[in-house]
Amino acid sequence: MRKGTVGGMVIGVVLIAAIVLGYMCMQRVPAGYVGVVYEMSGGVDGEVLTQGWHIVSPTKDVTLYSTGIEQSYLTSENKGDSENDESFNIPTSDGKTVKVNLEFSYRFNPDRVTDTFIQFKGRSGEEVKNSFIKPKIMAWTQEISATYPVTDIFGDKRTEINNRLDTYLKEKFEPYGIVIDTVNFTDISVDGETAAAIQKKVTAQQELELANVQSQTAKVQAEKDKQVAIIGAEKEKETASIQAEQAKIKAQGDANAKKIASDAEAEANKKIAGSLTPELIEKIKYEKWNGELPQVQGDTMPIVSVGSK
Numbered sequence: 001m002r003k004g005t006v007g008g009m010v011i012g013v014v015l016i017a018a019i020v021l022g023y024m025c026m027q028r029v030p031a032g033y034v035g036v037v038y039e040m041s042g043g044v045d046g047e048v049l050t051q052g053w054h055i056v057s058p059t060k061d062v063t064l065y066s067t068g069i070e071q072s073y074l075t076s077e078n079k080g081d082s083e084n085d086e087s088f089n090i091p092t093s094d095g096k097t098v099k100v101n102l103e104f105s106y107r108f109n110p111d112r113v114t115d116t117f118i119q120f121k122g123r124s125g126e127e128v129k130n131s132f133i134k135p136k137i138m139a140w141t142q143e144i145s146a147t148y149p150v151t152d153i154f155g156d157k158r159t160e161i162n163n164r165l166d167t168y169l170k171e172k173f174e175p176y177g178i179v180i181d182t183v184n185f186t187d188i189s190v191d192g193e194t195a196a197a198i199q200k201k202v203t204a205q206q207e208l209e210l211a212n213v214q215s216q217t218a219k220v221q222a223e224k225d226k227q228v229a230i231i232g233a234e235k236e237k238e239t240a241s242i243q244a245e246q247a248k249i250k251a252q253g254d255a256n257a258k259k260i261a262s263d264a265e266a267e268a269n270k271k272i273a274g275s276l277t278p279e280l281i282e283k284i285k286y287e288k289w290n291g292e293l294p295q296v297q298g299d300t301m302p303i304v305s306v307g308s309k
Helices: 003-025 113-119 125-145 150-154 158-176 192-275 278-288
Strands: 026-029 033-039 043-049 052-055 060-066 070-074 088-091 097-108 178-189
Touching: 026 033, 026 060, 033 113, 060 097, 060 113, 060 125, 070 125, 088 125, 097 125, 097 150, 125 158, 125 178, 150 158, 158 178
Parallel strands: none
Antiparallel strands: 026 052, 033 043, 033 060, 070 097, 088 097, 097 178
16 A cells, blocks of 8 residues: 555544534524533533534533523423423412422523533523423422412402512522513313312302492482482572572662652642632532532531422
8 A cells, every 4th residue: 555545544534533523612692592511520610602603622511501581380281391280289378288380481681501510410491491490389389379369269369360470480489590481370270179169159249249239329319319409408498598698679669669669659649738819628628529518416506497399
């Protein structure tokens, strides 16, 4: 074999080895993830890889953590990220047990993934979810539910409990560099006896609310009737006052009219009396005399008759 041929083969082998080694050193970080670099001889060196391709020494290992929102489920339905039934029971303050299905979304804090890596001893984000996040969500949900009676969890306070759980889980996971974005109950179920008791309470509450509405309506109507009565009484009083004033004005007017008429009559009589002279009186007597003389009759005096018919 020629020397040149051997040299070419060696070069080819070296190139192939370099390509294989280079391929082995390439590490891809998917979109929405970061990679924590761990060196087998020195541990975590603080290097965090962002999305894309990176050349990493074969003596180093890269652990991925999702910094984008991941959706996960604890449910009996066949839509979760596990084929198993992961629904779970939660206790209530009145000693009942409620079965719930729950969905949540989470992500890892990119500024703290190195700490997360150390806390969970190099486990990946997926392993942390299954071995820590899901069990803790179950446990901490039970802590919240134990402060409520079953009628509240299954009934009208479900939204309040959900909001309180959301806040509680955010606080509990924060020290681990895990961010809980949302958490929601997707289904809550109870046994038949408990369901009947809840329905009874709901019915009683509805009846109480209806009674309160009717009571308030009656109060409003009574107040309205009272105001109408007050307004009516005030109007009647005002009308009576007006009528009394009108009567007073009319009486005063009638009195004034009578006084004016009386004064006028007196004045006329005064004028007439002033115009009656003795001669005028005699003239009037003469005009009214019928030509007969008066006749006088008495017990002791003789009858005197003057004139004849």
